[in-house]
Amino acid sequence: MDHMPTPRFDVFPRHAELTQLLYAYAEAHPELVSVASIGKSLEGRDIWVATVTNTRTGEAHHKPAFWADGNIHSIELTGCTAVLYYLHHLVSGYGVDEEVTRLLDTRTLYLCPRLSPDGAELALADKPRHVRSSTRAWPAADPAAMEGLTIEDIDGDGRILSMRIHDSNGPWKKHADEPRLMVARTLGETGGEYYRILPEGSISGFDGLTIKVRPSPQRLDLNRNFPSFWRGEHEQKGAGPFPASEPEVRAMVAFVLAHPNIGAAISYHTFSGVILRPMGTMSDADMIPEDLWSFQRFSEHGTALTGYPALSVWHDFKYHPGEVVGGTQDWFYEQLGALYWTVELWSPHRQAGISGYPWIDWFREHPVEDDLKLLRWSDEQCGGLAHVDWQPFDHPQLGAVEIGGWDQLNYWRNPPPELREAEVARFPAWMDSIALSLPRLELLKTEVEALGGDIWRIRLAVRNGGWLPAYVTRLALAHNIVRGVMFEIDVGDPAVTLLAGKPCFEGPQLMGHAPRKSLLALSPEPEPTADLAFAEWMVRAPAGTRIALTAQADRAGRVQACVTLH
Structure with missing residues (x-):
């Protein structure tokens, strides 16, 4: 080793x-x-x-x-x-x-x-780009969508952040007490310093006024x-x-x-x-x-x-x-x-002390107090790296912008x-x-009984030693996905003749040891030993013959045994 x-x-x-x-x-x-x-x-x-x-x-x-x-x-x-x-x-x-x-x-x-x-x-990658899953282009690219803002690391710091730009009609403003934090303008608000927030990236086909975020080709x-x-x-x-x-x-x-x-x-x-x-x-x-x-x-x-x-x-x-x-x-x-x-x-929310928030709706709208908690978490627990301070940058198409905001990859999407x-x-x-807790087929015992005249009765008993039933879910039963226990006896030896029983047959579905009813249930469990099953065969063979037995359940595994006739 x-x-x-x-x-x-x-x-x-x-x-x-x-x-x-x-x-x-x-x-x-x-x-x-x-x-x-x-x-x-x-x-x-x-x-x-x-x-x-x-x-x-x-x-x-x-x-x-x-x-x-x-x-x-x-x-x-x-x-x-x-x-x-x-x-x-x-x-x-x-x-x-x-x-x-x-x-x-x-x-x-x-x-x-x-x-x-x-x-x-x-x-x-050294210059990362974020796609949803695969790098395959899907769906087919619309030529009109080839122009616009491509989200990427444009300042070469290995992160994809956000860009903020002064704009009197922008929907965002600096928080009054925490200027690093961008918050939404209030209803009907005018007369302040406002910004547009864009993903970090470069712009192709810029007309000097309008910007569309280019859909990812992947x-x-x-x-x-x-x-x-x-x-x-x-x-x-x-x-x-x-x-x-x-x-x-x-x-x-x-x-x-x-x-x-x-x-x-x-x-x-x-x-x-x-x-x-x-x-x-x-x-x-x-x-x-x-x-x-x-x-x-x-x-x-x-x-x-x-x-x-x-x-x-x-x-x-x-x-x-x-x-x-x-x-x-x-x-x-x-x-x-x-x-x-x-x-x-x-959950960065949980790390920041935000509790009881609506899971998905939070991203549509949430109190600014949550943003302040997250910013404090960035400062106190992440060395100020989860929310990156805004830094001036000379953008090739937009001119003077600032790049900063939340680091999605390293602190938001991942711890x-x-x-x-x-x-x-x-x-x-x-x-x-x-x-x-998964079902597990276990060998309980084997028995050989001499009936006289080289005739023998053979029994193989098994149980489900797992908590779950052998089929795992009722849906698997309804869709006929899993079989019951498959029992098999090896009668390939020409000296062995199978007199009763099939060489291979399907037995019952085995329950696990999970209790199926309360002890105070209105009626008793109808099959208290539903975790057990056995197979029985009758063979003619000389004493001393060894015969292999197998039991297998699709999701509960396989057990094997070998009996000697004596």
Whole structure:
């Protein structure tokens, strides 16, 4: 075993550094970690997935599995940090932490730190540019939109900030007590010093008067490109030309569909400091009640462990009241019947002492006192770097402007470097508990009974040792996504004749050990042993013959046994 990697969680890795780090874990712990590319991005970068499990206790695909991904949106780089931190938590905890050891002995973790490597690489470039997800041009460029303000780092300081320009008809003014802070003019106000605020960037085709912010030529949103509830550009911006049209999404979809052992997943985004649960496309009233209750229970547990409030996308986190937003979480649940959450990491509001704010509506309108709290946070906790002081700049088209304002990438969309590790360290305990709650098929016992005349009765008994049922969600049952326990006996030996029972057949769905009713329920549990099942066969074979038995459930894993007839 080589030396354990010592990653820095205060720095966002470029693609080459990410690749090197993942392979360092695999080289240091080959029995726990393997790394493979699940596909190539648009620009040809590998999309890496680390498979984490103790291979000495079974093959990865024969264990129940949990998926985690990050950084599907280009500048949401802390998502990558969260997945890398979890990888380090698992590898460093194995053999030291009892729960982590049990987790890797019995489950598999598929970890994809960066789903949009091209977009992230652009955000981390020496002269950065911010796109939503991929670097592919979408939709087709309108020639009229080629002119205007291109958002970019124009003063070469490695940041994309804002520009303020004196204008008597501008909608903004300096705060009376804090001139660095720009606040809105009040109703009917005139006679003051006013400004226009523009994104930092250069202007092409400037007519000396009017300015339009040029739409980014890369407006794809990979999170809207998943198959479930996909809608075209006129209904859902950035969704692409057809479902899974983009190589990054296609790679993830193909991998997940090829691994039916995945029963739960989390995707890390930024920002807001919330846990989001399905559905995004329908209300709680339209969900299967048992699945809703399961989501709520796990979400509440997540809140208790992380301090992040748990919200419904449909009810609590819409960008506009009339907007319906689909995405990865709806695909995982609706098409696969798996549990899924989106975590929006990091809340600068919370850091600044702002509480009880409306999540999305805050960005439309909020009290100026919140801005002052955020500015104090920048000064006192971030060395004045979250809100950059305005500096004069000779703009090539506009002349004298000032550049400053909020640093979106490093302090707003992502935590400042010194806070990144603490922010992502909230989540491993919750992820461990979800993964350990997944169904797990366990061997209960085998029995051999001699019936005389080289005839034998063989029994294989199993149980679901997980908290969740083997099917994970009721939707998976309704959509016929998962089978019951598949029992199999190996009768390939010509000396063995199967007299009763099928060589391979489907048994029942197994419940987990989660209580299904209160002890004070109005009626008793009708099947108190619904976590148990057995298969029985009758064979003719000579004494001393060894026969292999197998039981497998799509999401609960596989067990094998070998009996000797005696």
